[in-house]
Amino acid sequence: LTGNDSTATGKGVLGDTKTFNTLLNNNGSYLVDRTRGDGIFTYDAKNRTRTPGTLWLDSDNVYNAAYDGAAVDAHAYAGQTYDYFQNVHNRNSYDGNGAQLVSTVHYGRSYNNAFWSGSQMVYGDGDGSQFIPLSGALDVIAHELTHAVTDTTADLIYQNESGAINESMSDIFGTLVEYHFNNNPDWQVGEDIYTPNVAGDALRSMEDPTLSGDPDHYSKRYTGTGDYGGVHINSGISNKAAYLLANGGTHYGVSVNAIGNDKAGDIYYRTLTQYLTPNSNYSHFRASTIQAATDLYGASSAEVASVKAAFSAVGVN
Ligand SMILES: CCCCC[C@H](S)C(=O)N[C@@H](Cc1ccccc1)C(=O)N[C@@H](C)C(=O)O
Ligand SMILES: [Ca+2]
Numbered sequence: 560l561t562g563n564d565s566t567a568t569g570k571g572v573l574g575d576t577k578t579f580n581t582l583l584n585n586n587g588s589y590l591v592d593r594t595r596g597d598g599i600f601t602y603d604a605k606n607r608t609r610t611p612g613t614l615w616l617d618s619d620n621v622y623n624a625a626y627d628g629a630a631v632d633a634h635a636y637a638g639q640t641y642d643y644f645q646n647v648h649n650r651n652s653y654d655g656n657g658a659q660l661v662s663t664v665h666y667g668r669s670y671n672n673a674f675w676s677g678s679q680m681v682y683g684d685g686d687g688s689q690f691i692p693l694s695g696a697l698d699v700i701a702h703e704l705t706h707a708v709t710d711t712t713a714d715l716i717y718q719n720e721s722g723a724i725n726e727s728m729s730d731i732f733g734t735l736v737e738y739h740f741n742n743n744p745d746w747q748v749g750e751d752i753y754t755p756n757v758a759g760d761a762l763r764s765m766e767d768p769t770l771s772g773d774p775d776h777y778s779k780r781y782t783g784t785g786d787y788g789g790v791h792i793n794s795g796i797s798n799k800a801a802y803l804l805a806n807g808g809t810h811y812g813v814s815v816n817a818i819g820n821d822k823a824g825d826i827y828y829r830t831l832t833q834y835l836t837p838n839s840n841y842s843h844f845r846a847s848t849i850q851a852a853t854d855l856y857g858a859s860s861a862e863v864a865s866v867k868a869a870f871s872a873v874g875v876n
């Protein structure tokens with residue numbers, strides 16, 4: 560594929576206008592961003608389930624059609640998430656070596672999910688009731704791309720407690736990326752693309768996981784086999800701890816002093832990339848996070864004290 564690097568404008572899923580990088584040649588405008596790593600490439604599955612599908616080609620480098628919105632956001636938000644890991648954590652793409660970021664939108668029919676396939680991001684359009692196109696939310700894209708970071712580092716097994724930690728890391732960095740770009744930030748997950756007919760809800764709440772029926776304390780963990788052993792359920796325990804670490808608060812009588820998003824992000828990034836392993840459970844997660852905070856701020860630091868308190872507050876001692 561040859562051509563000239565360009566910038567285009569377009570409307571995202573929520574109708575917001577944004578600019579992003581494209582590649583122009585005599586076929587037209589491709590959703591190819593050659594300014595980041597080895598490139599960001601966005602594809603169209605055309606509502607079938609073959610990936611990656613067709614590299615997105617537009618006729619005039621203006622992406623304002625309704626059908627374009629999912630691709631505009633997948634492409635632009637992948638670029639933003641790339642910038643977060645590069646600029647905040649000095650990580651060049653998900654593998655640290657500039658790996659290409661490949662996304663496919665319009666996957667399946669009314670597909671109410673998004674996932675990291677092991678090699679690329681994939682986004683459904685939703686059924687219009689539970690979800691609208693899932694690439695329309697920055698916290699979703701950062702959630703999926705964080706799975707790629709996890710898979711190239713801790714490689715946490717996607718089941719039971721290691722899977723819950725895997726899922727929580729994706730929710731944590733989804734939220735931190737949303738705050739980094741000040742994109743209507745909050746400690747809810749998926750709020751922008753979830754239940755368009757219901758105001759004020761979210762798929763998950765990190766501030767209060769019980770709002771979506773998920774545990775906010777280790778003693779309330781799910782021990783069944785559904786959801787790969789509760790990876791989207793028991794993630795609530797870590798999500799609540801992360802919320803407390805960044806924002807502070809008292810939970811089940813345990814008080815946590817806030818350390819803010821940036822320090823929390825640095826601690827979780829170091830924990831994920833230096834200490835967690837495929838079989839890590841919540842107990843190892845606590846020890847790893849304390850170690851990471853100790854490396855960064857010292858054993859007697861306020862940051863280490865807050866990490867210990869945050870895990871204790873959710874019953875992980
Ligand atoms: C395909 C089966 C497994 C999917 C797992 C992917 S990584 C996942 O966790 N997807 C997110 C999508 C998302 C993320 C942030 C906000 C909204 C939605 C997810 O949470 N999926 C839920 C619906 C699930 O799979 O239960
Ligand atoms: Ca959010």
Ligand SMILES: [Zn+2]
Nearest residue numbers: 702706726729
């Ligand atoms: Zn996930």
